[in-house]
Structure formats: C-alpha cells, structure tokens
Amino acid sequence: MNSVLANNTEVAVRRIVYRTRGHGHGPITRLMSPSDLGQIAKPFVFLDLFDADKRTIQAMADMPLHPHSGIATVTVPVEGAFNYEDPDSGTSGKLAYGGVEWSRAGGGMWHGKELSAADTPRIQGFQLWVALPAELENGKSESCYIEARDMHKIGPAHVIVGNHEGVQSAVPAPDGFNYLLVTLMPGDRWTYRPPAGHTVGWLALAKGQLDAGAPGCASAGEMVVFEPGETPIALEASGQEGAVFVLGSAVPHPYPLHLGYYSVHTSAQALEAGERRIAELGNKLKEAGDRRTASGTIPVFR
Template sequence: MSTSTLQQAPTPATQAQRRVVHRTLGRGHGPITRLMSPGDLGQYLKPFVFLDIFDMDRRGPPGPRMPIHPHSGIATVTVLTQGALNFEDPDAGTGTLGYGGVEWMRASAGVWHGQETSPADVPRIQGFQLWVALPPELENAQPQSRYIEARDMRRAGPAHVIVGEYEGVRSPVPAWDGLNYLLVTLRAGEAWTYQPPAGHTVGWLAMASGTLDAGTALTGGEMAVFEPGEQPIALANSGDEDAVFVLGSAVPHAHELHLGNYSVHTSAQALAAGERRIGELYEKMQAAGDRRTASGAIPVYR
C-alpha cells in the first residue's frame, strides 16, 4: 500500500525527494497545448504517451469543435480543472463532468469520437486529455466508455483518484493494474508527499494553475518529468493561490510503440488490425447518418 502526507510546510526542499529531470511548456495551437506525444516524451514515460492541456474562454465567439476522429490501441482519460462538460450517450445516460469527474474511453480495437461531450453554461473550460498505451491483451479488445461524475469519484487526501489505486482508495474507472493518475489541489501553504506503489518507476506531473515547489519551481501550464525510481515525490504550494495539477505514476510499459496517426500499439500486426477496424467503423458510421443528440453531442462510435 502507498502512503502520502498532507501538512502545512516544511517545503520539499528540506526532504529527501525525487528530482525533476525535464520540464516543458509544450507547443500551443489555439486553446490546446501539446505537452507530450508518443514520438517524444511518450517514449520515456510509456504507458503515458500523450498529454494535452486545453483552456477555452467561452465568453467570446465559439471556436471550431474538435472534429470526429479515430483511435485504437489506447485509453483516453479526460479530466477538468475548471468548468464543466455535459455528456449524453445512449449507453451511459446523461450528466455533467466537472472537477474530479472523468471521461474514460478505452479505444482498444477502434472507435471514432471527438464530440461526445458538450460545454456546460460556464465561462471557461480547462483540463487535460491523457492517452495511455494499452497492454497487448487489451489493445484489440472490445472498446468501452465510462462517464463518472465527481460525486462518484473517490479521494485520498488532496487527490481525486482518477485511475488506479492510492492509499487503499481505488478509482471506479475499470483500468488494469500498474498505473495511477491523480488530480490534486494543494491550498496555499500546504505540502504533500506522494509515495509511488512498488514498481511505479515512471513519474511526472502537469500544472493547470498555481505554483509548486518540487525541488524546482513549477508554474501553470508546465509539465515536469521525475527521474526513474520509487522514491517519494515531495511537493509544496509555493504561492498564494491553489496549485492544481495532475500526477501520473506507473510500472513501465514493456513494449515498443508502433504508431499510427491516431493509434498506438505494441506491434505492427496489432496496429494493422486496429487501423483496419477503424476503416470498417468509418464506413458503418457514414451509413448510420446523423447521430447528434438533443444536446448537440455525438456519441462515441464503437
């Protein structure tokens, strides 16, 4: 079992801690900033292979929506740090995702998605979308989707346990063992230490807002990669506002990444099967016609 501490100071500078070995502000394109891709940091942090932070001011004219696009071989995890999204799905019902809620989509053999949620009546929507490479036994399995509202998610100290198990608290997301993904807010003056479970030698975090002392100063929009190991990750809010961030740790993914345009697989054969299925789904989706719901969402096609 892993353990953590939450306290008022001292800061991490006084504790033995895991070192930050890489920092990035990513590459921005409109309201989306790409912090990690399968061809760069994803090679070192796998099974975590992709991370976007999105930040949309909805007080002006609406911008273009994400186009419908395919995936296979991965799971996508979407969490919000500000604002809310509505979902409407024939298999999942309707509801609203805010801070602490999650959209989990295990694309596996293949899906088309991109407009399965619609913005709630809020001035700003900010959050993260993460891709996780699947193990071989799941990468061409039947896809699954889950929308879990914040009231049904579980917490361990300052962390919502989005994926995995931490301090005996297990997320309701139906993921495989060996990875944790947490959404954390530290108030001004608070310090917290994350002790990774055994075998979780991959570790990173990404800041939504505020400032953190992680042995080096981190600010909103920044991603930090920790040195490999199982040592604790000591963090402290070093500013006057809340520090909001996501943190991931995992057992390393033991397979090469075979990349398609929207797919990540463990072998060329698995990638070919996923892309073939994506093509088949596209034909069926086109034949199905307009699938838009009353709220304007278009459910995941799988």
C-alpha cells in the first residue's frame, strides 16, 4: 500500500493491482469473465460494457435468449434508456441513468430480450454478474425493474445494490456486496469507504478519466481492481469531461467457481443441478411459443 501527502497529512492510497480493457464483440466489451478477473474479484464474476449507436443497436437486439443459474445479473444504463415490460408485476416503463434491472437467476432462468432500446441515438451501460451464496444459488428466480426516481442516492452515487453510508438500495439483493453508479464533474473528488469486511474493490469507467493516486489513473473503457483491503478508495475526475463509472466492493466469495457456459456455482453438484434445471426450462420455453409483448420485449422465463 502506498501513501501520498494531502493537505500536509499522509493519506493511504489503495493501489490498483489489475487493469484491463477487455475484449470487444461488436457493441459489447467483455471486461471481466469468471475464468479471468472473476477469480480475483468474486463474488463479482462478469462485467460487460455495452455501447451501441443507431447503427449497432440492432446487433444487441439480435442477441439470442440464453439461460443462467447460480448468479444474479445487474443491468444499468448510463446513457440512453431501455424499455421494459414486466408481466409479473403488470408494470412497464423506461430504465435510464440510475435505473436498474435486477435478475436473480437462482436455480434457473432464460433471458436476453426483456429489455429493448428506447428511441435514442445511443445506449451505453454495464451488465454485471454476481455469484450467489450457496443458500441461494439453486433457489427461487426473481426479477425486478426499478426506475431512477425510485432508486436511492447519496452524494454523486446511486446505490444500485447494497448499503452505502447508511443509504440502502431498493434492490432486493443478498447482503455482502455494494454496487454503485457514480458521476463526478471535472475536478470533483470523492472517496469510497467500504463497509467492514468488504476487502474486494474495483471500478469500471464508461466516460472520462479518474485519478486514484499515482500511478492510479484510469480512463473510459477500462476496468481496474484494487489491492485487497478496507482502505478507502480516493478518486478525482481528472479529465476535461466528467467521469461516469460503476464501483463494486464485497466480502470475498468463499467458494471456488464451478463454471458452466452461462452458469456459476459453488460446487460441481450445484452446477449439475442448475444446468439440469435450465435444460428443463429450455424445453418448456419451446412449448410456450411466442411470448413477445406488445412493446416487442420477451419476458424472462423461469
């Protein structure tokens, strides 16, 4: 751990120990997978940055339905908006900056078309996978859509998941991890103080540049992982434009990752049960036929 002088006081700096720009697949950049940085940042095991303009939005819409088990997915837009239509709750609307889709796959679900891009020239955001604890990994599947007006905020941070500085997220997630969406104006400084036990820490930028303490600069399109520990993460928006980023912290996931193609579990037995369940759901999905809604979305199947 390094230290710097700030106002003649020595301040600890949380060092960056890994950084990546991931691998691009059309409008999607895979920053983290369960087989690489997910092994280090678990329970955070997967992160995509999507960035599509009018020309490439259709490429995202053409992605097929696919299954999950053992994880939760968290989708947040940072520019533009998604339409959603939820037959379970009878609600529909738009998810823009500060809003979230939360889907706990548990024992199994199929999804991929439950969101559609609103009428916007650009859609940008993040999709995160979080490995579930053993007691939930093959449990009930659930989803919810929470618009920005119903999300909770403190300072520059929307509390997407968890509890930050006493502000609790509206998302019904298990304890043990925080996930924040933050915007800093040029020159703004902000410090994240992780809760006790949250020794995992990382961030990923959609826009701008951040100084995390020399040599800790990070820029748009980059994900950085901090050294383990509970030292605060001090950041400054150092570019000419504001910095927009997501930040995660967590109690380390205490299990090895047992990986399927779309599933992450705590044991081989749990993985086998999850993959068996999503295969059963796949057969039922075929029998269900056309489930497309009036808005063009296809609801999560569980």
